[in-house]
Amino acid sequence: MPQSQIEELPALKKQKLTPDNPDGPDEIPLHHRPNAVQSFEGPEKVLEVWFKYPKDIAEERESEAACRLEAVQKVERKDGKLSETDIEASKFGLRVVSRETWQDMLDLVRCQIMSVMSNEHCDAFVLSESSLFVYRNRVILKTCGTTTLLKAVTKLLEIAGSVGLTEVDDIFYCRKNFLYPDNQLFPHSSFSDECTFLDEYFDGSGYVMGKTNGDHWYLYISDCETESVVESQNDQTIEILMSDLSRPAAKKFYKDADFVSSQHLTQTSGIADILPGSIIDDFMFDPCGYSMNGLRGEEYFTIHVTPQPQCSYASFETNATGENLEELVNKVLKIFEPGQFTVTLFGNMQVTSKLHNSFPREMFDCKRTSKTLYEFDNNYKLSFNHYIASAPSQNSPRFSVLKNPPSPSAIAIVEDQPKPVDGANNA
16 A cells, blocks of 8 residues: 555543434533534535636745655665655655644634645545545635535635645535524525625626425536636546435444454455555544545545434545446445435546436436536536435334335436525525
8 A cells, every 4th residue: 555644633532422312421522422402504605716827936935845856765675665764855746735724724623633644645634523625725614513615715825825836726615505594603604605605706606406305405606708728638527426325334433342443444345445545544433423535646536424323424536537327326325325326426527428328227226316407607517316216225313204205106316497586595
């Protein structure tokens, strides 16, 4: 396995809690208590910002980094792996920003850095609420719970300016509809509020994909009149947002008597096999919950799991472009066995030529109930697909509460168009 640089915080204090005793002791922090009065909000908010690197500075920094890396690599390495020194030598742009500075930004979001892993392209941070990925001129911040992700925007722009990145090239913000919208803090009280907040910093537009009276997905995207740096590169993101995880699948993500380690869980669950050749940083929370980041060259992938039965949820995200999409999705679904899930594929014209036919009407014993295809003015395309099991299995947390599961004939396929954002308070 390729070398990685990983720093970790001490593990959280263990608590006595099992799937058979899901309430746990009162001293467990609210966001780690499965049956707290307010259940945990698994669906994440995601912000991705690309910065323009002035051409002369980019060429100079790339040349300097390449020379430093070449110098350290002249030392003979029998295993051929990059050392920590190699990785540090390759950093420039946003990657030279210190961990302490990123934590200052995350304090505004209300989450903490748990560990960090690096390769020659990216620094990947596991957070107390999801993940942060830092490239030389791009940041991806993904946070769950009641975090205030958008409050990081001012600090992020300040940090970018400190390393010479003063112009935003592209901005994307997205999220699924919340399970518990009334628990969210400003500016995440509604998508309209989020759009208004983002409009203070960027020129962009908001869209709603899917059924507004069912599972749907929000997107805010920059309005680009000229070709951006991103458009000339392969840029694709696939998200799989899963809920109603089967009881056997969810049980793996508790620290019960069968738990060995987060690394053992990553291997035995099949997560390590999703993108072979990746380096992985994983973290198991007390008393339950799991997060991981993976890096493979310039590609990343990340998984976050909330296993509590009344709000079970797992998410998968990657920018990998060389995989068979249907096979990739089925690998992930096999691990978590969801009763319903949403798949979004978002990318530029360089990688989305087959986007319209990427996903079949049925996947993993689930039928597609909603599909949205959209082409944006900035050369990006989006495919939104929502699937639900026609009848939950006895291992589904929905089985005991869903008295009349829909028949296959009652499920309609809707070829939607995105809904305009008109101030409606849909969370």
